[in-house]
Amino acid sequence: MDIAFVLYPNMTALDMVGPYDVLGHLPGVTAHFVAATLEPVGADAGLRLVPTTTFADLTHADVIVVPGGDVTHELADGTLPKWLAQVHETAKWTTSVCTGSALLAEAGVLKGRRATTHWAFPELLTDRGVEMVSERIVRDGPVMTAAGVSAGIDMALALTGIEWGDDIAKRIQLAIEYDPEPPYDCGSPAKAPAELVAQTRAVLHA
Amino acid sequence: MDIAFVLYPNMTALDMVGPYDVLGHLPGVTAHFVAATLEPVGADAGLRLVPTTTFADLTHADVIVVPGGDVTHELADGTLPKWLAQVHETAKWTTSVCTGSALLAEAGVLKGRRATTHWAFPELLTDRGVEMVSERIVRDGPVMTAAGVSAGIDMALALTGIEWGDDIAKRIQLAIEYDPEPPYDCGSPAKAPAELVAQTRAVLHA
Numbered sequence: 187m188d189i190a191f192v193l194y195p196n197m198t199a200l201d202m203v204g205p206y207d208v209l210g211h212l213p214g215v216t217a218h219f220v221a222a223t224l225e226p227v228g229a230d231a232g233l234r235l236v237p238t239t240t241f242a243d244l245t246h247a248d249v250i251v252v253p254g255g256d257v258t259h260e261l262a263d264g265t266l267p268k269w270l271a272q273v274h275e276t277a278k279w280t281t282s283v284c285t286g287s288a289l290l291a292e293a294g295v296l297k298g299r300r301a302t303t304h305w306a307f308p309e310l311l312t313d314r315g316v317e318m319v320s321e322r323i324v325r326d327g328p329v330m331t332a333a334g335v336s337a338g339i340d341m342a343l344a345l346t347g348i349e350w351g352d353d354i355a356k357r358i359q360l361a362i363e364y365d366p367e368p369p370y371d372c373g374s375p376a377k378a379p380a381e382l383v384a385q386t387r388a389v390l391h392a
Numbered sequence: 393m394d395i396a397f398v399l400y401p402n403m404t405a406l407d408m409v410g411p412y413d414v415l416g417h418l419p420g421v422t423a424h425f426v427a428a429t430l431e432p433v434g435a436d437a438g439l440r441l442v443p444t445t446t447f448a449d450l451t452h453a454d455v456i457v458v459p460g461g462d463v464t465h466e467l468a469d470g471t472l473p474k475w476l477a478q479v480h481e482t483a484k485w486t487t488s489v490c491t492g493s494a495l496l497a498e499a500g501v502l503k504g505r506r507a508t509t510h511w512a513f514p515e516l517l518t519d520r521g522v523e524m525v526s527e528r529i530v531r532d533g534p535v536m537t538a539a540g541v542s543a544g545i546d547m548a549l550a551l552t553g554i555e556w557g558d559d560i561a562k563r564i565q566l567a568i569e570y571d572p573e574p575p576y577d578c579g580s581p582a583k584a585p586a587e588l589v590a591q592t593r594a595v596l597h598a
Contacts, residue, residue, distance in 0.1 A: 191439075200413035200568065203439070207406035207541065210437030217438045226432070226442045231416030232423045233397075233409070234442035236432045284569075305569060322573045334569030335413065336545065343575045353588075356578045360592045362406065363490075363511060363540025365579030366572035367528045369549045372562045373571030382559075386566045 187214050190247035190273065192286075193221040193237055194260050199229040201253030201283040201338050208342035208358055209249065212350055220244045222265060230255050241269040249345075250277050254284025254304060254335070267292040279345060280329050283338035287331040291316045299326040304334035305375045306387045320376070333374075339364065393420050396453035396479065398492075399427040399443055400466050405435040407459030407489040407544050414548035414564055415455065418556055426450045428471060436461050447475040455551075456483050460490025460510060460541070473498040485551060486535050489544035493537040497522045505532040510540035511581045512593045526582070539580075545570065 189209055191202050210217045221227050221237035228234050250273055260266045270293035274280045282290050287303040288310035290296050296316045301324055303311050308318035322333045323341045332341035343364070347355035372378035378386075395415055397408050416423045427433050427443035434440050456479055466472045476499035480486045488496050493509040494516035496502050502522045507530055509517050514524035528539045529547045538547035549570070553561035578584040584592075 198413060199409050203405050203409040206439060207404060207437060210439070219439060231413060232444075233412060233416070233425060234444075236440035236442060238438075238440075306567075322571070334567070336568045336570045336572065339542065340573050340575065347575055352576070356576050356584070356588055357592045357595065359574060359576050359579050360581070360584050360588060361512075361540070361596060362542045363579060364542045364572075364574050365528070365583060366542065366570075366574065367546050368565060368570050368572065369546065369553055370558070370562050370565050373565050373569060375566070377571060378562070378566050382562055382566060386563045389563065390567060 187249065188216050188218060188247045189249040189251065190218045190220050190244055192250065192252045192266070193219055193227040193235055194266060195228055196230045196259070197227070197253045197255035198284060198335055199231070199233050199235065200335050201255065201286060202251060204336065204338035205251045205281070205283065205342035207362060208339060208346060211358065211361070212346065212354065218244055218247065241265060245273065246276050247273055248277060249279045250274065250281060252282040252286035252289050253338070254282070254286040257285050257288050257310065260289055261292050270295060278328060279349070281331070281341060281345065283332045283341065284334045285310055287311060288314065290329070290331070295329060299329055300324050301326065301329070301331040302333050303331065306390045393455065394422050394424060394453045395455040395457065396424045396426050396450055398456065398458045398472070399425055399433040399441050400472060401434055402436045402465070403433070403459045403461035404490060404541055405437070405439050405441065406541050407461065407492060408457060410542065410544035411457045411487070411489065411548035413568060414545060414552060417564065417567070418552065418560065424450055424453065447471060451479065452482050453479055454483060455485045456480065456487060458488040458492035458495050459544070460488070460492040463491050463494050463516065466495055467498050476501060484534060485555070487537070487547060487551065489538045489547065490540045491516055493517060494520065496535070496537070501535060505535055506530050507532065507535070507537040508539050509537065512596045
């Protein structure tokens with residue numbers, strides 16, 4: 187089982203590393219880190235990640251994981267959406283976390299599908315003719331999209347349950363001790379006070 | 393505010409990237425990725441991360457974050473524990489995730505302190521004279537230790553609340569959409585069936 191974790195400049199590292207540390211330890215999995223070139227890729231808070239292959243060289247993967255982050259350049263450049271359109275054709279699962287779904291939308295992968303993205307950026311989907319669904323994980327056939335950043339962990343565990351079975355998924359959840367205790371009850375816009383939502387949206391769009 | 397995220401071979405990437413994507417976006421923070429050399433460091437499921445500085449060059453940080461993973465080599469080698477003992481002296485906060493606390497114990501940082509680690513590896517603390525506390529986050533003065541892997545996200549948000557204030561911590565929690573929906577209720581040994589705990593422990597110790 188080949189899993190392609192997509193890397194691009196100004197991505198949010200946790201969007202990718204959450205799913206990676208769920209899926210990357212599964213039996214029979216080979217993890218690929220695919221980017222435009224083999225040069226290290228800088229994430230949006232300074233961490234640099236090393237690709238193992240390039241969009242030109244990796245033409246198939248069983249599972250594709252597209253992280254979010256600042257997708258402006260990748261949407262304008264078009265190379266990554268074009269690659270996604272191609273690899274999606276033979277992939278078993280095409281997945282995204284956070285604003286990574288905008289890249290799937292740009293690639294045409296979300297045409298006629300239900301999908302989600304980070305709560306503060308619904309326009310990245312709606313501008314591309316895709317309706318934004320406010321759920322943490324949205325599955326539509328072989329496409330699974332997750333809400334913002336940390337939702338990638340939930341998505342990868344859900345995918346593990348479907349593809350590898352509940353027993354293995356439960357083992358992974360226990361292995362990463364995923365029994366969350368968030369310090370505040372404000373992790374989604376439905377739960378947060380309106381002022382906090384407005385402030386956070388403003389900071390994220392700055 | 394200088395934050396040192398420690399990198400070493402066979403670390404678990406999520407242990408570091410969870411706290412990094414909470415703390416790394418805070419106002420006034422400079423993130424440093426510190427390792428033995430400037431060569432990329434391979435995590436335990438294949439992802440390679442690029443250091444920005446070395447143990448020899450970074451002699452002070454306000455916050456230190458030590459991830460877990462396979463700590464066997466680092467405990468035996470001694471370079472990292474020695475560095476931790478030194479930088480802890482002037483740090484405002486010394487923190488660990490998962491088995492990273494074994495490196496703090498080896499460094500003497502946990503002497504007389506309450507601390508936790510991954511549930512499957514209590515001996516890494518008890519063998520070093522430190523009692524294992526079965527809590528998700530344990531604070532003792534300027535030292536904060538977190539349970540396995542994903543607990544680093546909770547720890548970093550808690551630290552943000554103490555050091556930067558609740559308002560900013562809430563904003564970060566909402567920005568990373570941290571409103572977890574784990575697919576199973578088995579993320580800690582207290583909640584998981586005994587057979588699952590035994591199986592998972594066996595796999596982790598293999």
